[in-house]
Amino acid sequence: MPWLKLKLLVDDARAQPLADALEVWGAIAVTLEDAANQPLYETHWDKNPLWSQVRVIGLFPADVNTEDILARVREWLGLAEAPLHQIEQLGDEDWAHSWMAHYHPLNVGRHLWVVPSWCTPPEPTAINIILDPGLAFGTGEHPTTAMCLAWLSEQPLAGKTVLDYGCGSGILAIAALRLGAASACAVDMDATALEVTRANAARNGIHCGLEIMHADRLPARFQADMVVANIFSGTLMELAAEITSRVRPGGMLALSGLQAGQEGEVRARYDPPFPLTAHERSKWVLLTGRKPADPG
Structure with missing residues (x-):
C-alpha cells in the first residue's frame, strides 16, 4: 500500500500540539525527530520532546489532500504560512514494521485496555477493546480519548443508554457497551467514520x-442517559443546543477535544443547564456534568 510522509519543522513548544493534531487529521503514525534524527515515537500522552527544533513526521495514506493538511497546520499554529515542510511519496514498501512495534496496549480505565490487533492483551480477564491506529479519530492514544474512556469506566453503565456524538472510530460507544451499557448510538457527519465504527x-x-x-438521521426526540462528544471545541460550541437536548433529565454529559484555555468558552455554551467540571491531562480538557432532573 502506498503512503505519504509529511515532515514539518517547528519549535519545541509547537511540536506536541502539532503531533496531536496530525493524529486527529488522519495520520496513522506520528514521530518526532531532533536535528540529529533521533526519533521519539508518540505512543503515550506524557512524552514531550526536549529539543529546540523538532521535525514532526506524519504518515498518511497516499491519497490524502496535503494542501488541506497544510492549511489546517497554518490555522492550528496561527501562522501566516505553513512551516518548513517536506513531502515524500513512499512506494509499496511495507511500512507496518516501522511503526507497529511502537504501538502498545494502553490501560485507559479501570480494567479497561485498548489493544492493537497484533498485540497480546496484558490483562486477558479485563475488558480489552481491539483497535488499530487508522483513519478515524479515536484510538485511545490521544489524551482526549483516554480521558473519555477513563470517565466511562467509572460510570454506572448497567442498563444505560449512551450516545457517542462524533464517534470517529466508534471506540467510546464500543467501550460503553463492553462496560455494561444496555445500548449505544454512534453518530458522525463523516461517512468514513461510520464505516470504521461498523468494522471496529x-x-x-x-x-x-x-x-x-449519520448525525442528521438521529431521531428528533432521541435522548440518552449519557452523552459523550469528543470533537473540536468550535464544533462543541456550534452544536451546544443539539448536544444538550440529547441528554435526558438527570443524565450525564462528557465533552472533550478541547485544549486547556478553551474550556471557559465551551462551558459557557452549556451552563446552564449543565454545571460542568474540568479535568485536564497534557493540556487537553474533559468537561463533565449532570443535567438537572425535571422538577417533581
Missing part, C-alpha cells in the same frame, strides 16, 4: 445493542 464493532464482537447512523 464487528472486530470487538458487538453485534447487537449498537446503532450507527
Whole structure:
C-alpha cells in the first residue's frame, strides 16, 4: 500500500500540539525527530520532546489532500504560512514494521485496555477493546480519548443508554457497551467514520445493542442517559443546543477535544443547564456534568 510522509519543522513548544493534531487529521503514525534524527515515537500522552527544533513526521495514506493538511497546520499554529515542510511519496514498501512495534496496549480505565490487533492483551480477564491506529479519530492514544474512556469506566453503565456524538472510530460507544451499557448510538457527519465504527464493532464482537447512523438521521426526540462528544471545541460550541437536548433529565454529559484555555468558552455554551467540571491531562480538557432532573 502506498503512503505519504509529511515532515514539518517547528519549535519545541509547537511540536506536541502539532503531533496531536496530525493524529486527529488522519495520520496513522506520528514521530518526532531532533536535528540529529533521533526519533521519539508518540505512543503515550506524557512524552514531550526536549529539543529546540523538532521535525514532526506524519504518515498518511497516499491519497490524502496535503494542501488541506497544510492549511489546517497554518490555522492550528496561527501562522501566516505553513512551516518548513517536506513531502515524500513512499512506494509499496511495507511500512507496518516501522511503526507497529511502537504501538502498545494502553490501560485507559479501570480494567479497561485498548489493544492493537497484533498485540497480546496484558490483562486477558479485563475488558480489552481491539483497535488499530487508522483513519478515524479515536484510538485511545490521544489524551482526549483516554480521558473519555477513563470517565466511562467509572460510570454506572448497567442498563444505560449512551450516545457517542462524533464517534470517529466508534471506540467510546464500543467501550460503553463492553462496560455494561444496555445500548449505544454512534453518530458522525463523516461517512468514513461510520464505516470504521461498523468494522471496529464487528472486530470487538458487538453485534447487537449498537446503532450507527449519520448525525442528521438521529431521531428528533432521541435522548440518552449519557452523552459523550469528543470533537473540536468550535464544533462543541456550534452544536451546544443539539448536544444538550440529547441528554435526558438527570443524565450525564462528557465533552472533550478541547485544549486547556478553551474550556471557559465551551462551558459557557452549556451552563446552564449543565454545571460542568474540568479535568485536564497534557493540556487537553474533559468537561463533565449532570443535567438537572425535571422538577417533581
